[in-house]
Amino acid sequence: MAHNTIKGNYEKLTQRLNRFPQGVPPSETLFKILNVMFSEEEARLVSLLPIKPFTVEVAAKAWGQDLEKTAEQLNILASRALLLDLEDDEGTQTYVLPPPMAGFFEFSLMRTGGELDQKVLSELFHQYINVEDEFVTHLFGTGDTQLGRAFVNETILSEDNALHVLDYERASEVIKTASHIGVGMCYCRHKKEHIGEACDAPMDICMTFNNTARSLIKHGYARQITEEECLNLLDEAYKHNLVQFGENVQNSVNFICNCCSCCCEALVAARRVGATQAIHTTNFLPVIDFDNCNGCNKCIEVCPVDAMTLTSKHDPKYKRAKVALLDEEACLGCGVCARVCTKDGITLKSREKRVITPVDSTHKAVLMAIERGQLHNLIFDNQAHLNHRVMAAILGVILKLPPLKQALASEQFKSKYLVTLLKRYEQKSGEITTQH
Template sequence: MAYNNEVHNADFAPAYTRLVERLNRFPQGAPPTKPLYDILRVLFSEQEAALVAQLPIQPFSAKDAARIWKIDESAARQVLEALASRALVVDTEKDDGQLLYTLPPPMAGFFEFSMMRVRDDVDQKLLAELYHQYCTVEPDFLASLFGGETQMGRVFINEEVIPPGVAVFDYERATEVIKTASPMGISLCYCRYKMQHLDQNCYAPLDICMTFNGTAEGLIRHGFARQVDAAEGLDLLQQAYDHNLVQFGDNAREKVNFICNCCGCCCEALIAARRFETLQPLHTTNFIAAIDTEACNGCGKCVNTCPVEAMTLVSANVPAHPKQKKARLIEELCLGCGVCARVCGADGITLQPRPERVFTPRTFAHRVVLAA
């Protein structure tokens, strides 16, 4: 699908232009190219776009929306319920039973949510084509999404390869996020399901996208995620480990909202890590791969497994064996995820602490403030 990126506002109802302006109040922004307008027209009616464009960034109640929209509260609640039922807003229930609503950003947000279950109320193949164009083919959105100093996501270490005796904080462990979240939801992987519609998906597990806490609550309520207990969550994490998937999740120490189990071929975050390597679009773990050149046999498994092409093979410089290879790490690209160490049959790769620790914001709100 080819697009002319030039947008003529006359081609779109003013409501969609105002909605685009509203989306650009989020720190990461949403460059206003034609695919974005086409995505919004698939997801929102013109009337909904006009209303959503007026919503605040902070969580709000139906009463707040009614005041903003100048309609009665019951009508506002009906509109919000229709939006929440399609995961275009997320609703969470307070202790007193009142629902609070939040307009999520496009990503991580309603772009993903729209593809996290099989649906017949929206053209998901068309959405997949539009998302691929906007998020992968065109550079502007990914550059704006991952271009700041404080990123929305971070990588979790593969806990199977943590060196003995090395301290790892609980917030660095996906297992601890799973054990302490309430509730936890499982959905289709947005990235691989999108690529399935384009006949470009890999064979990694599909039903493995993890959401937690308030985000999971709203998605479970409206059928975009199925609730699972910690035991099933840990089983799914092990399945992700077995497929050498990278855990990429919410860049916060507390109340993590999501963990994606990412492959290098479909995942937009890992594609961004390769494409915009100089921007350092993902926060790494506090570890980095270290190669034991004496143990390395040059098999190349680490090169084939690394999702961001941080491993390469070079000459071993053995005159008697001119074709012999050794692995070499491109340090500035390494995520510290550990999949290379996991697949190394020669025990030639370990993870070592980085010289300087990577800063992780305390909460989602803290991260938003830092990114603003």
């Protein structure tokens, strides 16, 4: 009976985590992971928390206890990076339950030491993420809007390329505009190290920014570094042919990972479910110069998603001559291939259709929720609290969506209020267009 009660609390926590658009498919391995990271009582308490930012008062009401005890428990959870403690523009202290990915799964291995058995946890993560395929398929293979996007390798941009790169598409600009910068241990390579499969790419190179960095620095999961130090780390990542994979938003990017193809879960997933399905690409594609390419194989070796292959050059004089061939449908547009080419055989061109990046985390969350049939979870997140500012932000995003996305939203929401808002917004937009 006690066993069923314990599992019941972790099942409740799993149900709460599945209110995130990305979610975590339940399995025995997942329950073991949660059992390592949360006590039974913590699992019960966290299962009652909203997925949107909340205050101590909101948590106290959800838990049915006083403010002092609630604040103490929230701070303990934040000290273990199971919650993030944030401060908004008005100086209000809030907390947020991050999703498992990108979130507290990674945070658990971003430093050494602590109370967790990281070897056991790494083995469980490997089983859940790399062996069992439901989580990866669900996380990276569902919907059109994904949690991450690739950044182009800035060292190989030509003057013409540079004219077509927007500021938010540059990893260097994310670094330069961040309010806080932290660096921690690479979760993927640290996990692989514990199971004896890590490569020799730099370990201390996982970048976090803004409020997320502030919280992780505060609790020792990242160390604070300067803009210059972070730019130097970016150069180090370029030298190791690592791919920059960051949060799929334009404003206030929270993370940029520097990924190797052998350890990075996002790149492994991209090869499994399809690169352009799992990760939002850059706005560039490589162009292979048929005459300059000598088929040396360097670009094939560094391509993180197997988008490059060799094919016959069909040269009557040199029948064994090979040339690189690009699969555009599989290409991330990271530009690593162009960096390693020593024959000026690869340049970059702009994609015919520009990739759309969500403006901010609210925009991204709404799009992901609509595509995954979970919009109601964002709007009616917790019976104990309805934050009207968050509600307004979500509805504000919906009002600006294309008609097809609005139709999906209204179908899921099934609210006369939303339908009326959409109609009024459409009428108002029509009036403005007529006036102009």
